[in-house]
Amino acid sequence: MDYKSIESFDKGIIIKKVKNFNLIHIFDCGQCFRWDREENGNYIGVAFERVIEVEKRDEDVAIYNTTEEEFKSIWENYFDLQRDYKDIKLELSKDPLLKRAVNFGDGIRILRQDPFELTVSFIISANNRIPMIKRAINNISSKWGKTIEYKGKIYYAFPRIEDLQGVSLEDIGGCSVGFRAKYIKDSVDKIYNAKVLCEKIKNENIVDEIEIEIEDTIKYDLDYIKTCDDDTCHVSLQNFSGIGPKVADCIMLFSMQKYSAFPVDVWVKRAMQHFYLAPDVSLKKIREFGKDRFNELSGFAQQYLFYYARENSIKM
Template structure:
């Protein structure tokens, strides 16, 4: 099956969920720096890896359509060069995975109305950017991915994560000529040569932090212990994360918000710091983004937007990202690239 095929071309292999654009806009959510595993495989269709499987998603009016591809037989990688075929989904399970990933049980329009009532600036931009919601990602993948965001931009981060998965992850399938791999396991990233291999892949100083955090988790909390941070208070989860190699306040808040159910977490990079100062008039002194500034900005937005402040910030972040792009034609910008400001933070 070709990626360009529309849902109607193969109806028995596609399923849909009710999901109006006010609840979810794939083009905004999947390209704005929350995740780095999706690409626009054809106009309006997004293909990527979720939960160890390859998916293609697309929206048509008030429906979210999806298909899931079967795993490639590892013992027969080169069978006549044929691409993977789409697998008939186990509907109840795949529906659950998507609903959980996009947190579709959270009603977005009511939140937009509440944020707009509290904040005229939010109200001014929200109508042009509906359906921006926070993803609920695997904690290990989210953590190790965001370690790579320090002093980086979206298109480069995406390429780094692709190289990481190809080098260390299990191959899942091939669509047309493109191979897809699962995100690496902790054990794959804790070998003696992991840091050197990551440096060879262009990770630079981040190599020691990716391998170091993978090792610290494997030898400490474990993947399940990291996931269990979903049940502890935000401050405690943040403290645990900040003790890991290469994890500062911004990375910890990204993981808290996008993987650990801490909707009040407000990730602050230099870009968000600038928004707080220039648009909201926050008088934060100094020339660097200090721990105190992180706390003050987060507290300000939590006071303004309430218990889902991180979700509201995601809307403004996405709006600012799109408004700062050049006209269509740049693949970098079509994928969400914005220069260093997209995920800029001082190296640990």
């Protein structure tokens, strides 16, 4: 566990003696889009239909607008605070090339985010820039998400699957998502239909009557996909329109706790070419190389490499 204890105060809670927790490393390493840095260095984010503000205080972390109960039920898991990242960093630092990236981004933690939100968000992320991704997600949230007020400002939760089901292609397209609108619409419909069918099976015990329908539909159920082994999960996510190998890896890593995932974008490609491989290696081969080299810690290695490469503007 990477903290000692928690204490309440009038505006929230304080996590005492937190290790391996750097706000910039966590929120600016490419894994999330609903967090913004304030002028005072704090970060305000929207997750699980709540708004919180996070402040680093030397060895402690303050979380505003929450309670001990919410911390235990949501934020401890969200920030992966039961995990000791020291062990991960020690293991990855045995690789002398990776050690430099680990030391550079030593405060990274991989967040445990909502699979539905992450699926839509990373469909939007394909061939897109972070400011445009954040804008599109905020547009979708402001149209169909729950309204939340904090410090006199209005925020919007990411919509639930039920909120987006039935929304027209034109309305989705009006949220600045570009050509990805049709992918979002198709994926939302498939996820919703799978969820309804799975609930029907569970409540009515009608497996035998709709066996073919189950086979065609359950492959789009995110809860089911999350329970699959890592390779099956990776393949299953690519059944959705607009999701290729890299986006599937991101969804697996940032919301499904599949830590063998190794997303390869332009920065990871540059980092892997810079540290390990010849410049002409394909994205597929880079992914395979990363997974073979780092095994069950591939996702953690990827985050350290991504952050190092981007922040140091590595070029090939």
